[in-house]
Amino acid sequence: MDRFNAAVVVASLLALGGCAKKVVPPEWVRITPEGAGDRVMYLDDAHIVVNAGVVYVSMQSRKAGSGPDAAGVPFGLIRAEANCPAHRIDPTALKEEQYDAAGRHVTMQLVSLSAEETADVLARACKGR
16 A cells, blocks of 8 residues: 555544544533432433434432432432423423432332422523524
């Protein structure tokens, strides 16, 4: 292979490598106000996704006092749709998958957000949209 072809191959590999999707860790932001009860909700601020005009958010529930990545504590994961024009999160979209302390799936239940939590999620999810 001559130098020109070798340079094209290397440039192509570098270009493809630049297109590779970078892994972004979750950025859990507390959305439950202090002193609001024993359940604390967190929003993954790093993975708010817009797909076909629909805004998807991921949240996590934990017992008060435990961080969002605390090991050995039961938790719930919620994926929901934020309706920015109507300024609401549909209750039917709030399905919480619950996991035990070992991370095994336990059950699924519907969950609700307080008015303060809803306002915080919508402010973050709909910002600039």
